[in-house]
Amino acid sequence: MSSSAADPKRPLRQGSAAKRTAIARAAIDVFVRDGYARTSVDVIAAEAGVSKRTIYDYYGDKRRLFLSVIEETTEAEVEVFQELLRRTFDGAQSVEQALMDLGLAFATAVARSPQRSAIMRLLIGEAAHFPELVRGWRPVAAVQRSLADRLADQADRALLDIPDPLEAAEHFGVLVTGAVNTRSLFGTVHVADEEIERLAASGVRAFLRAYGPARDRA
Amino acid sequence: MSSSAADPKRPLRQGSAAKRTAIARAAIDVFVRDGYARTSVDVIAAEAGVSKRTIYDYYGDKRRLFLSVIEETTEAEVEVFQELLRRTFDGAQSVEQALMDLGLAFATAVARSPQRSAIMRLLIGEAAHFPELVRGWRPVAAVQRSLADRLADQADRALLDIPDPLEAAEHFGVLVTGAVNTRSLFGTVHVADEEIERLAASGVRAFLRAYGPARDRA
Numbered sequence: 127m128s129s130s131a132a133d134p135k136r137p138l139r140q141g142s143a144a145k146r147t148a149i150a151r152a153a154i155d156v157f158v159r160d161g162y163a164r165t166s167v168d169v170i171a172a173e174a175g176v177s178k179r180t181i182y183d184y185y186g187d188k189r190r191l192f193l194s195v196i197e198e199t200t201e202a203e204v205e206v207f208q209e210l211l212r213r214t215f216d217g218a219q220s221v222e223q224a225l226m227d228l229g230l231a232f233a234t235a236v237a238r239s240p241q242r243s244a245i246m247r248l249l250i251g252e253a254a255h256f257p258e259l260v261r262g263w264r265p266v267a268a269v270q271r272s273l274a275d276r277l278a279d280q281a282d283r284a285l286l287d288i289p290d291p292l293e294a295a296e297h298f299g300v301l302v303t304g305a306v307n308t309r310s311l312f313g314t315v316h317v318a319d320e321e322i323e324r325l326a327a328s329g330v331r332a333f334l335r336a337y338g339p340a341r342d343r344a
Numbered sequence: 345m346s347s348s349a350a351d352p353k354r355p356l357r358q359g360s361a362a363k364r365t366a367i368a369r370a371a372i373d374v375f376v377r378d379g380y381a382r383t384s385v386d387v388i389a390a391e392a393g394v395s396k397r398t399i400y401d402y403y404g405d406k407r408r409l410f411l412s413v414i415e416e417t418t419e420a421e422v423e424v425f426q427e428l429l430r431r432t433f434d435g436a437q438s439v440e441q442a443l444m445d446l447g448l449a450f451a452t453a454v455a456r457s458p459q460r461s462a463i464m465r466l467l468i469g470e471a472a473h474f475p476e477l478v479r480g481w482r483p484v485a486a487v488q489r490s491l492a493d494r495l496a497d498q499a500d501r502a503l504l505d506i507p508d509p510l511e512a513a514e515h516f517g518v519l520v521t522g523a524v525n526t527r528s529l530f531g532t533v534h535v536a537d538e539e540i541e542r543l544a545a546s547g548v549r550a551f552l553r554a555y556g557p558a559r560d561r562a
Contacts, residue, residue, distance in 0.1 A: 161473070253533075301515060311468070314472045
């Protein structure tokens with residue numbers, strides 16, 4: 127490791143946006159493929175087409191590079207989910223249909239996004255070595271808050287019965303993704319389309335039994 | 345690596361039970377502390393007080409050692425949970441009380457069992473490198489089946505309304521542990537006792553709203 131990488135106080139360079147993007151993409155690919163401990167900054171530099179010195183100038187050492195790219199990637203996910211929430215609730219015929227569509231989209235994202243799953247596994251596997259990674263969960267909280275707002279809207283219109291929207295949003299998330307996460311071993315084992323659909327629908331049905339309007343639950 | 349470790353066809357020795365236990369304990373400690381890639385069989389041998397050759401004779405190479413000790417450890421967990429199920433349901437005043445006790449026990453196990461959490465993180469983090477690790481999830485399925493039987497009993501006595509006991513058991517598991525897993529980043533971040541209690545109770549309440557007897561859900 128060069129001495130520039132070893133000095134955590136050395137100011138980092140913003141550098142060129144194109145080079146940053148190339149480094150971040152290569153870093154995610156290599157960290158995900160090889161795991162943190164097995165990853166070499168030399169390999170990232172080669173795959174990004176930059177010098178190792180450029181990586182150290184932009185990001186500091188391997189540890190800070192890892193934390194930066196994990197944070198950038200998970201935050202980019204939030205926008206995808208916010209857009210999904212807008213599309214699902216604004217386009218649906220009924221709250222049941224919106225929740226079914228959303229549940230299937232969440233479960234499919236868990237089972238069918240290899241890079242997203244690989245990042246989750248990396249986050250979980252390295253959590254004990256990187257306490258700062260708890261920040262990686264902030265995007266989950268942001269998505270939950272947006273879903274909670276949508277659920278509260280539906281409750282105001284008496285289409286759902288939601289005592290605590292944030293709790294209900296969290297319960298929706300675990301009901302529609304928990305079983306798929308287990309079956310797919312966090313995205314590493316293939317789960318058939320019909321099984322994803324069955325598990326998502328089962329989670330949404332449980333959610334509607336718990337939080338559907340009172341008259342439907344009698 | 346010695347040539348004995350490199351030959352996957354070489355028969356393994358059962359060896360002495362005391363040495364097997366010492367190796368398995370040291371291996372779990374070192375794998376959990378250092379992660380799979382960082383772990384050295386030399387370190388495990390030193391911590392177990394055996395020679396590296398003994399480890400290769402008993403378990404084969406590092407990969408097979410890892411798979412064996414993960415499997416042995418997760419299977420030992422099943423008995424703990426089965427006993428917990430028996431104690432909870434046989435001793436409770438009501439099904440609501442049994443589920444509250446069980447939910448709190450599950451959530452506490454997630455947040456307050458450092459070795460169990462570390463093994464889970466290791467399993468998830470290494471899943472892509474070890475497709476065989478999907479076997480590590482079999483104990484989860486065994487616990488779910490036992491819980492499903494208990495829920496079906498309660499439904500037969502009209503104390504719960506459970507269309508599909510296995511689905512309901514899986515929903516119970518994710519409702520009471522999902523939020524604690526997220527908050528504690530799979531057991532690496534401290535979650536206060538009151539927060540564990542709040543999250544478990546919230547999951548059990550949602551479960552009872554979904555699966556409580558029909559008259560209570562009106």
